[in-house]
Amino acid sequence: MSGDTETRSKSLPVRAFTAIRSSMRSEWLFGLSGRTSFFLASAFIAVYCWIDVLLPTRLIPTYHKHILVNALIYAILALALNFVSGYIGQTSLGHAAFFGIGAYVTALMVLAGINFWLTIPVAAVTAAVMSIPMAAAAQRVRGSFLVVITYGFGEVLRYVCINIEAIGASSGLPGIRQPTIFGVKLNKMGPSGKEGYIVLTFLIVCLIAFFMTRVEKSRTGYAFHAIREDEIAALAMGIPVSRYKMLAIMISAFLSGVAGSIQAAFASFVSPELYASTQSILILTIVIVGGKRSIKGAILGAVIMSVLPEVFHSFQQVFKLPFDPWMILYGLILVVMMRFLPQGFWGRGE
Amino acid sequence: MIFLQQVVNGLAQGGIYSLIAIGWTTVFGIVGVMNWTHGEIYMIGGFAGYFLCRAGVPLVPALILSMLLGAGSAMLVDELGYKPLRKKNKLAAGGFITALGLSTFLRYSANAAFSPDPRAYPTMLEYRMINILTVGGESLTISSLHLTILAGAAIVMVALELFIRRTLTGKAMLAASQDMQTLALMGADPEKLIKVTFAISGALGACAGVFVGLIYAINPSMGALAGLKGWSVAILGGIGSITGSMIGGLLLGIGENLTAGFISTGYKDAISFVIMMLVLLIKPTGFLGFKFEEKV
Numbered sequence: 346m347s348g349d350t351e352t353r354s355k356s357l358p359v360r361a362f363t364a365i366r367s368s369m370r371s372e373w374l375f376g377l378s379g380r381t382s383f384f385l386a387s388a389f390i391a392v393y394c395w396i397d398v399l400l401p402t403r404l405i406p407t408y409h410k411h412i413l414v415n416a417l418i419y420a421i422l423a424l425a426l427n428f429v430s431g432y433i434g435q436t437s438l439g440h441a442a443f444f445g446i447g448a449y450v451t452a453l454m455v456l457a458g459i460n461f462w463l464t465i466p467v468a469a470v471t472a473a474v475m476s477i478p479m480a481a482a483a484q485r486v487r488g489s490f491l492v493v494i495t496y497g498f499g500e501v502l503r504y505v506c507i508n509i510e511a512i513g514a515s516s517g518l519p520g521i522r523q524p525t526i527f528g529v530k531l532n533k534m535g536p537s538g539k540e541g542y543i544v545l546t547f548l549i550v551c552l553i554a555f556f557m558t559r560v561e562k563s564r565t566g567y568a569f570h571a572i573r574e575d576e577i578a579a580l581a582m583g584i585p586v587s588r589y590k591m592l593a594i595m596i597s598a599f600l601s602g603v604a605g606s607i608q609a610a611f612a613s614f615v616s617p618e619l620y621a622s623t624q625s626i627l628i629l630t631i632v633i634v635g636g637k638r639s640i641k642g643a644i645l646g647a648v649i650m651s652v653l654p655e656v657f658h659s660f661q662q663v664f665k666l667p668f669d670p671w672m673i674l675y676g677l678i679l680v681v682m683m684r685f686l687p688q689g690f691w692g693r694g695e
Numbered sequence: 696m697i698f699l700q701q702v703v704n705g706l707a708q709g710g711i712y713s714l715i716a717i718g719w720t721t722v723f724g725i726v727g728v729m730n731w732t733h734g735e736i737y738m739i740g741g742f743a744g745y746f747l748c749r750a751g752v753p754l755v756p757a758l759i760l761s762m763l764l765g766a767g768s769a770m771l772v773d774e775l776g777y778k779p780l781r782k783k784n785k786l787a788a789g790g791f792i793t794a795l796g797l798s799t800f801l802r803y804s805a806n807a808a809f810s811p812d813p814r815a816y817p818t819m820l821e822y823r824m825i826n827i828l829t830v831g832g833e834s835l836t837i838s839s840l841h842l843t844i845l846a847g848a849a850i851v852m853v854a855l856e857l858f859i860r861r862t863l864t865g866k867a868m869l870a871a872s873q874d875m876q877t878l879a880l881m882g883a884d885p886e887k888l889i890k891v892t893f894a895i896s897g898a899l900g901a902c903a904g905v906f907v908g909l910i911y912a913i914n915p916s917m918g919a920l921a922g923l924k925g926w927s928v929a930i931l932g933g934i935g936s937i938t939g940s941m942i943g944g945l946l947l948g949i950g951e952n953l954t955a956g957f958i959s960t961g962y963k964d965a966i967s968f969v970i971m972m973l974v975l976l977i978k979p980t981g982f983l984g985f986k987f988e989e990k991v
Contacts, residue, residue: 486975489729493926494975497968504965668807679796683789684779
C-alpha cells in the first residue's frame with residue numbers, strides 16, 4: 346500500500362524509468378534476464394557484423410549476412426502475427442498483405458523524394474488502417490472462415506497491385522534509394538553492406554519483444570488471454586471483445602507494415618510477390634514452429650525457416666536435383682509438428 | 696448477345712467449380728475440418744486423367760479411374776493426416792495447419808515428380824461450336840467440350856444427390872452433418888462415414904480435375920487457386936449445402952467470365968475472393984446454408 350503511494354508521488358518520467366528498469370530484468374528475450382540476453386545478443390550481432398574489419402580475410406560471407414537480415418525481417422513479421430495468432434487465437438493467412446502495403450507505401454514515398462525514416466510511420470499506419478476491414482471481418486467470423494477472408498484479402502491486394510500500371514504492375518517498382526543515417530548510407534556501414542540493416546532490424550525486433558512482454562503483463566494482455574481462452578466467457582465478464590480484437594489486429598498490421606518498409610529499402614525493390622500467399626504461409630509456419638506467444642520461438646523460428654531453405658538449396662545444387670527438396674519437407678514439417686509438437690519448439694502450453 | 700455468350704462460356708467453368716465446392720462442403724459439414732488439400736486432390740485427378748488419356752484409355756473409363764484414384768488419395772489424406780488428430784481430439788486446433796502442410800507437401804511433390812511445366816491433354820473429343828440460337832444474325836454458341844463438361848458435371852451431381860437421398864449411407868451422411876454424436880449413439884460408425892465422405896469428396900475433386908484438363912493445360916500448382924475458388928463457392932452456396940454449391944459454382948463461373956469480358960481479365964481471379972469475403976461479411980450462411988450455433 347505504502348509502496349503504491351510512494352511510486353505515485355514520483356513524477357511520470359521517474360516512474361516510467363523505474364518500470365522499464367524493473368521489467369528489463371524480466372525474461373523478455375531469451376529466457377535469461379532481459380538485460381543479459383539483450384547485451385549478449387547485441388554483442389553477438391556486433392561481432393558478427395564487424396569481425397571482418399579486424400581480420401585480414403573474410404570470415405563471414407556477405408550471403409550469410411543477407412540471410413540474417415531476411416531472418417530478422419521475418420522475425421518482426423512473426424512477432425507481429427503473434428498478436429493475432431498468439432494473443433487472440435485466430436489464424437491469419439493474410440499478413441503478407443500488410444507487409445506488402447508497408448513496402449509499397451515506403452517505395453512510393455521514397456521514389457517521390459521523401460526521407461526513408463519518415464516513411465516508416467506512414468507505412469505502418471497505412472497498414473494498420475488497411476487492416477480495419479480484416480478486423481471488422483474478425484468481429485463476424487472466425488476460425489476457418491476468418492482464415493479464408495484473410496487469405497482472400499492478401500490475394501485481392503496482389504491482383505490490384507498486378508493490375509495498376511501506376512505502381513509498376515507485375516514488374517514492381519525498382520530503384521528505391523538507400524536510406525542514410527547522419528549522411529552515411531545504410532548499406533555502407535560495414536564490410537559487406539548488410540550491417541546497417543542487421544542492426545536496424547535487430548533493434549526493432551528487440552523493441553517489439555520488449556513491447557510484447559509489457560503487453561502480456563498489462564490489462565490488455567489479460568484481456569487477450571481471456572478472449573483466447575473463451576470468447577463468450579470474456580464477453581460475459583465485461584471485456585469489450587470486439588475492441589480488443591480490433592486492437593490486436595491493428596497492432597499486428599502496424600508492425601508488419603514496419604517490416605515491409607525495411608524490406609523495401611533493403612531490397613531497393615518492391616513487387617506484387619511480396620503479397621504472395623506463400624509469404625503469409627511462411628510467417629504462420631514460423632509462429633507454429635517457434636511456438637505461439639513465444640518471443641524466443643518467433644525469433645529462432647524465423648532464423649530456422651530462413652536458414653533451412655538455403656541449406657536445402659545448396660543440397661539441390663550439389664546433388665543436381667531438378668526440384669527444390671525444401672518445399673516438400675516444409676509441408677511435412679507442418680504435419681509432423683501438428684501431430685507430435687502442436688505447441689511448437691518454444692511454445693507455452695495452453 | 697455478347698452478354699449471353701459470356702454467360703454461356705462461364706457455365707462449363709461453373710460446373711467444374713460446383714464439383715470442387717461439393718467436395719469441400721461435404722467434408723466441412725461432416726468432419727468439420729477445412730480440407731485445404733482438396734485443391735491438390737483435384738490436381739492429382741487432373742494428372743491421373745492426363746496419363747490415362749495419354750496411354751490411350753477412352754475418356755469415360757479414364758474419368759472413372761481418376762475418380763477412384765482421387766477417392767483413394769482423399770482417404771489416404773484422412774488416414775495419415777486427420778485421423779491421428781481426431782483420435783487425440785485435436786482436430787479443431789491442428790486440423791487446418793495439418794491440411795496446409797499436406798497441401799504444400801503434395802503440391803511440391805507433384806512439382807518434383809511431374810515438373811512444373813504445363814501439359815495439355817491429347818484431343819479426346821472433337822472440337823466444334825454448337826449453335827444454340829440465332830437472333831438477328833448474331834448467334835449464341837457453345838463448344839462441344841464445354842457442353843460435355845456441363846453434362847458430365849450434371850450427371851455426377853445428380854448421381855450424388857440420388858446417393859444421398861436414396862441410400863442408407865447417404866442418409867447417414869446427411870444426419871452426420873447435423874449431429875455426429877447422436878448419429879454414433881444410433882449405431883452408425885463415424886469413422887466409416889468419414890471415410891465415405893472423404894472418398895466422395897476426393898472423387899468429385901478428381902472428376903473436376905479431369906474436366907478442367909479437357910479445356911485447359913494442367914500443372915502441379917493448379918490446385919492452389921482452384922481449390923480456394925471451390926471454397927469460395929462452398930461459402931457462397933452455404934457450407935453444408937450441396938444444392939447451394941451447385942448454384943454457387945455456376946454463378947461464380949458466369950461472374951468470372953463477365954468480369955473478364957466487361958471489366959478486365961486481370962481481375963478475373965480476384966472476383967471469387969471478393970464474392971467470398973462479401974458473402975461471409977453480409978450473410979455468413981450463404982444462400983442455402985444453415986447456421987452454426989455457438990454453444991456455451
